[in-house]
Amino acid sequence: MSAALLEAGIAFGRVAFIMAFVLNVAAILGWVERKQSAIMQDRIGANRASIFGFRALGLFHPLADTLKMLTKEDFRPARADRLLFELAPFVSVFFSLVAFASIPFGDTLTIGDRVVPLQAITLNVGILYVFAMLSLGVYGVMMAGWSSSNNYALLGGQRAAALMISAEIAIGASIMGVVMVYGSLNLQDIVRGQGTLLMGWLPAWGIITQPLAFVLFLTAGIAATKRIPFDTPEGESEIIGYFVEYSGMKFGMFLMTDMVETTVIAGLCTSMFLGGWQVPYLLADGFHLPWGAFLAVPALVVTLLQVGSFVTKVAVMIFILMLIRWTLPRFRYDQAMRLGWLGLFPLSVLNIVLTGALLLLWGAL
Amino acid sequence: MKLGQRFYLREVVSGLVLTAGHFFRNMGKHIAHAFGQKSARGAVTIQYPEERRPYSPRLRSLHRLVRRADGSPRCVACMMCETVCPAHCIYIVATEHPNPDIEKMPERFDIDLGKCVFCGYCVEACPEDAIRMDTGILEFSSYSRRGMIYSKEMLLSLEPVGADGRPTSPVPIPADRTP
Numbered sequence: 001m002s003a004a005l006l007e008a009g010i011a012f013g014r015v016a017f018i019m020a021f022v023l024n025v026a027a028i029l030g031w032v033e034r035k036q037s038a039i040m041q042d043r044i045g046a047n048r049a050s051i052f053g054f055r056a057l058g059l060f061h062p063l064a065d066t067l068k069m070l071t072k073e074d075f076r077p078a079r080a081d082r083l084l085f086e087l088a089p090f091v092s093v094f095f096s097l098v099a100f101a102s103i104p105f106g107d108t109l110t111i112g113d114r115v116v117p118l119q120a121i122t123l124n125v126g127i128l129y130v131f132a133m134l135s136l137g138v139y140g141v142m143m144a145g146w147s148s149s150n151n152y153a154l155l156g157g158q159r160a161a162a163l164m165i166s167a168e169i170a171i172g173a174s175i176m177g178v179v180m181v182y183g184s185l186n187l188q189d190i191v192r193g194q195g196t197l198l199m200g201w202l203p204a205w206g207i208i209t210q211p212l213a214f215v216l217f218l219t220a221g222i223a224a225t226k227r228i229p230f231d232t233p234e235g236e237s238e239i240i241g242y243f244v245e246y247s248g249m250k251f252g253m254f255l256m257t258d259m260v261e262t263t264v265i266a267g268l269c270t271s272m273f274l275g276g277w278q279v280p281y282l283l284a285d286g287f288h289l290p291w292g293a294f295l296a297v298p299a300l301v302v303t304l305l306q307v308g309s310f311v312t313k314v315a316v317m318i319f320i321l322m323l324i325r326w327t328l329p330r331f332r333y334d335q336a337m338r339l340g341w342l343g344l345f346p347l348s349v350l351n352i353v354l355t356g357a358l359l360l361l362w363g364a365l
Numbered sequence: 366m367k368l369g370q371r372f373y374l375r376e377v378v379s380g381l382v383l384t385a386g387h388f389f390r391n392m393g394k395h396i397a398h399a400f401g402q403k404s405a406r407g408a409v410t411i412q413y414p415e416e417r418r419p420y421s422p423r424l425r426s427l428h429r430l431v432r433r434a435d436g437s438p439r440c441v442a443c444m445m446c447e448t449v450c451p452a453h454c455i456y457i458v459a460t461e462h463p464n465p466d467i468e469k470m471p472e473r474f475d476i477d478l479g480k481c482v483f484c485g486y487c488v489e490a491c492p493e494d495a496i497r498m499d500t501g502i503l504e505f506s507s508y509s510r511r512g513m514i515y516s517k518e519m520l521l522s523l524e525p526v527g528a529d530g531r532p533t534s535p536v537p538i539p540a541d542r543t544p
Contacts, residue, residue, distance in 0.1 A: 039395070040388045044410040215374070328377060344455040 010116055015101070018120040021311075022100045026259035029318065031060040035233060036319070037326045069082025069252035075244050077149060084147035089246065089253035096260040099133035102126035103267045104188045106277045106306045107284070110299065118277070118307070126187035127175060130268060131168065134224055137257065138164040141226070141233065143209035144254070145242035156242035159333060160226060160233035166340025167223035167230070173348030174216035176273045177355040181209050191276030195283070201290035203280045212351045214273045216344050221265035222324060223340065227258055229328040232336050266317035274313045277306035377477075419530045420501060425485045427502040427536075428476055429513075431495050438497035438521055440495035442469040446487035453485060454480035471517060478505060479513035501526030502536050512539030 035058065038045025049060040076085055103126070106118030123129050138160055145157015179185055182193035196204045205215045223230040232242035243254045270276055281287050282305060286296040302347070331339065382420055394407035403524050420426075431439045442459035460472035487496050500523045507513050515537065524534040 036388065039391045040384045040406065042387065042391060042407075042409050044408045044412070323381055323385055323388070324377075327380045 004113075007078065010114075014116070015120045017102055017105070019097070019106070020102075022097060022260055022263055025209055025263045025314070026256055026320070027062050027066075029060055029259040029262060029322075030065060030255075032318065033322055033325075034058065034061065036322050040323070052136070061324060066249075066252065066358075069249045073247040074250065075245075079149040080245065081147035081149070084143045085245075086250075088140045088144035088147060089243075089250040090140070090256075091139055091143060092257045092275045093253045093260065095133045095137035095140065096257045096264060097136070099130050099264045100260075100267055102129045102187055103271050104191055104276060105310045106303055107192070109303050110349070118187065118303070121303070122186075122188065124184075125185045127179065127185050127190075127272075130187075130264065131171060134261065134264065135164065135168050137261070140257070141242050141254075144246065148242075148245035150245050152239040153242050153244045154360065155239045155254040156233045156235070156244070159235070159239075160242055163223055163226065163230060163336060166337055166345075169218045170216060170220035170340055170344035170348055171224060173345060174213045174220060174351065175272060176348070177210045177351045178206050180352070180355050180359060181206070187276075189269050191271055191278060194275040195278045197281075197290070203275060205275040205278070205343040210273065210355070212354075214269075216348050216351065217273070218320075219267060220340070220344050221269065222321065223336065225258060225261040225265055225321075227262065227321075229326045229331050230336055231330055232333045236329070251264055262321055263314070266314045268320060270310060270313040274317070275309075276313075277310040279305050279309045282306070391428055393449050399473050417531075420526075424501070425483045425488075425498040426526070426532075427478075427500045427505055427523065428481075428487070428496055428498050428520055429500050429525070430474060430517065430520040431497060432521060436521075438470060438474070438495060438517065440471050440474060440491075441467065442471040442474075443492060445490040445492060446496060449486045449490040451484060451486065452480045452482045454478070454482075474517035474520065476520065477514045479510050497525070499525045500534065501530065501532040502534070505536055505539075507539040515539075 002120045021349070035045045037043075045058060046061045047055055047058040049055070049058065049064040053059055076082070101120040102123045104119035109116045109118055119126075121129075137362070141160040141164075145153045145155070145160065178190065182190045184190055184193070190206075194203065194205050198204045198208065202208060226233050231241075234243075243251055246254060281289050282297070282302060284299070284302060286294060286302070288294055391407035394405040397405040398407065433439050440457075441462075443456050444457055444459075447455040447457050449506070454477040456473065456475040456477070457471050458473040459469045462468065462470040485498055488498055502523070505513075505515075519537040522534065522537065524532075527533045
């Protein structure tokens with residue numbers, strides 16, 4: 001009985017860590033986005049919200065935003081499809097939140113004789129799960145576009161669907177190279193595979209073994225988040241997008257979906273291309289430096305270093321995603337389609353062929 | 366387009382290098398500022414209500430009526446400004462001045478700032494130099510149109526802008542607003 005309770009507690013802890021991580025990062029991303037864009041553009045950024053006179057660099061703005069959205073009127077157009085209209089933001093945000101579940105944030109943690117895997121769910125098809133969830137998320141967007149009974153929303157939903165299809169295929173094809181190199185669909189195995197060293201000193205991270213796939217995945221991943229430069233579904237200057245009829249916290253949930261998806265893409269990039277939780281040269285018992293030096297590290301510190309490494313890498317990836325979002329202008333709809341179908345997809349296939357040929361030549365990694 | 370531009374990725378990278386350069390340079394300046402080096406500024410922002418950019422001395426700001434030594438308006442109610450005003454926003458009611466040397470004085474001198482276009486013609490037209498637009502006050506606002514009408518007493522109470530470019534007199538509180 002108590003063993004079952006303990007199991008349930010550990011499982012809950014794993015899920016709670018992931019949920020807290022994703023939700024908090026998504027909330028703070030609003031602040032990061034404002035401040036980073038401001039500093040990039042020689043501005044200061046939102047800094048007026050304060051509690052008892054403390055402004056805390058504008059950190060209270062996400063809080064104020066949430067309060068504002070929660071207290072605003074929740075409006076539903078008279079001709080909207082009631083069920084789908086109410087359901088759409090929940091579908092959208094739910095699937096983006098659960099997508100993070102199979103991304104490992106550490107190796108295993110040994111407590112007594114119990115070995116706890118540091119990911120919310122241990123799936124041997126982890127990558128497929130993440131992409132299934134990301135693809136299901138677009139149903140929320142399409143439902144929102146269709147049920148609003150607004151032509152602009154419908155256009156936005158249709159664009160989102162078209163963009164998602166072209167991006168998903170490129171994503172699926174671009175990660176095949178990674179799967180081939182590390183020989184597994186399990187994200188934990190992929191991360192473990194990136195712990196080996198190439199030529200005795202270079203960590204075998206995905207960005208080194210699969211540089212082309214990294215660029216392709218990053219591009220398609222940004223398209224999957226529906227943010228600039230691929231924000232044709234939103235297109236704030238032409239059609240307001242699939243959430244044009246939404247207000248209050250339902251609108252906030254669509255915004256949150258974008259933020260969570262950014263976090264998921266950053267987490268995936270980290271897991272597949274930046275070595276996930278791997279710290280260079282850190283094995284389970286300590287640092288094995290390439291020139292033969294060895295530094296013993298306690299097991300708990302190793303785990304903490306690994307989790308810290310994962311969080312740091314996700315933060316760096318988010319920085320890069322934000323940098324791209326605030327640097328590039330939007331692709332026109334047909335340009336985005338052309339890039340997806342005629343640019344990313346053929347290059348992904350080429351990457352698969354190249355990877356296969358090189359693997360045949362050199363044998364498995 | 367050249368081949369490198371058609372390939373797009375090179376241009377993307379050069380753009381990212383530019384924006385990231387701005388980010389890290391400004392971030393360094395912000396950090397230096399936080400650690401006491403006050404000359405380092407990472408942003409060009411002027412944080413408006415607390416910080417103000419210096420205004421030009423030629424700035425046409427809120428009007429004021431110039432006073433004589435005894436505090437009465439220098440205005441002689443000649444109606445020149447009311448006549449020249451393209452927005453018809455000045456309303457003068459003339460009355461006799463107690464001093465026989467001075468022919469008239471305004472009993473009422475109202476400016477409807479909701480109509481005023483701040484052209485400065487009234488200042489140009491005034492033969493007595495009785496109206497000026499040098500208070501440096503720009504933030505006058507009201508919740509109603511009636512509140513934008515400034516009376517003779519309000520206009521008389523205003524002082525010219527200080528040497529530092531800041532207004533020396535407080536913004537008059539419109540008649541329809543309780544402080």
